[in-house]
Amino acid sequence: MRGRWRSADKLLTLGFSIGTYFLLFCVGAIFGKIVMEGAPVLLRSEAPYVNTNFFSKSPMTLHEFKDEEGRLLRLDHDEYRQYRKNNPGAVLLEERSISHAGGGILGPLVGTAMLVVLCMGMALVLGISTAIYMVEFARGGRLLSTLRLAIMNLAGVPSIVFGLFGFAFFCLSPVFPVLTTEPDWDRSILTLPVWPGGGYLSFQGWGSSLLAGGATLAIMVLPIMVAACEEALKAVPRGVREASLALGASRWTCVRTAVLPQAAPGMLTASVLGVTRVAGETAPILFTAAVLSRATLPWENLEGSGLFWVSNLLTQKVEALPYHIYIISGQPGGEAIDHMRYGSVLLFLILVIGLAMVSVILRSRHRKDSH
Numbered sequence: 295m296r297g298r299w300r301s302a303d304k305l306l307t308l309g310f311s312i313g314t315y316f317l318l319f320c321v322g323a324i325f326g327k328i329v330m331e332g333a334p335v336l337l338r339s340e341a342p343y344v345n346t347n348f349f350s351k352s353p354m355t356l357h358e359f360k361d362e363e364g365r366l367l368r369l370d371h372d373e374y375r376q377y378r379k380n381n382p383g384a385v386l387l388e389e390r391s392i393s394h395a396g397g398g399i400l401g402p403l404v405g406t407a408m409l410v411v412l413c414m415g416m417a418l419v420l421g422i423s424t425a426i427y428m429v430e431f432a433r434g435g436r437l438l439s440t441l442r443l444a445i446m447n448l449a450g451v452p453s454i455v456f457g458l459f460g461f462a463f464f465c466l467s468p469v470f471p472v473l474t475t476e477p478d479w480d481r482s483i484l485t486l487p488v489w490p491g492g493g494y495l496s497f498q499g500w501g502s503s504l505l506a507g508g509a510t511l512a513i514m515v516l517p518i519m520v521a522a523c524e525e526a527l528k529a530v531p532r533g534v535r536e537a538s539l540a541l542g543a544s545r546w547t548c549v550r551t552a553v554l555p556q557a558a559p560g561m562l563t564a565s566v567l568g569v570t571r572v573a574g575e576t577a578p579i580l581f582t583a584a585v586l587s588r589a590t591l592p593w594e595n596l597e598g599s600g601l602f603w604v605s606n607l608l609t610q611k612v613e614a615l616p617y618h619i620y621i622i623s624g625q626p627g628g629e630a631i632d633h634m635r636y637g638s639v640l641l642f643l644i645l646v647i648g649l650a651m652v653s654v655i656l657r658s659r660h661r662k663d664s665h
Contacts, residue, residue: 507583
């Protein structure tokens, strides 16, 4: 009987080992393919060892053709225009153009960074405020249980549902105001002049914009932020609160001066985890913020000044790296577009893995400090 159990144990161990190593092999093969194809796009063999054009140019059309000598040339749109200018009588054979396969990823990279910064700014305020209320001020009961259940259910909602919600609520709903010098009178439900000779505060909704995308991503990451911040607050020893209250501090003063500084490292870890969660989302920004291509960076050629300039910046569409990868992955082009696909995916993986490593380092330091 014991021999049978030992044999079964060995077989189960062998099966689990095969499954584990097969999974590692698949992951290694995928990462290896991406690194092998993407590394030559990001790196160069000579100084400065980095493909600066890939990081300093926005996506543009790639032109592929053969010259009169039969050489296959692939030129970005700006290089192609210069080539035609320098060779006005050149005969181009088998010419074709591939959208978004040339240039670099400056625009999508900048747009992603702006979306993440705006999203985390909103999510941190909402998440920390909710966690403080749930841990420090709310009384246990049906309301608190319902609130926790709602947050847990929110964590299981598919990302595309968040995208549809953000499109209907933030983009189309006219309850959200914007500062503008030219309000949309058809959409606006209320338009107020802000000062003589200036602009208007128009309740016309945000439309498809950076602000709508950031707010949608903030709602999406909110369950992670609330749960992590709540655990960070609960980890603060109760003696810290009791000592602060015994010295005559109010409840809010106790939280602000004694509890929050102790919980700050855990909240910082939560914010990094939130970044890794939303940085790769495509569906929410597809409906609320992303644009296929832009000729300029978001802050270039904006009208107005002061708060109106900020409002114009936040209410425009932006490029985003996940959306850019989604577009070029489904676009025909063969080898001509492979460099853009693998280069973009490799850079995106490096960013996500780097953020995850930062989260692990912060968490380990927080544990050492707590001990």
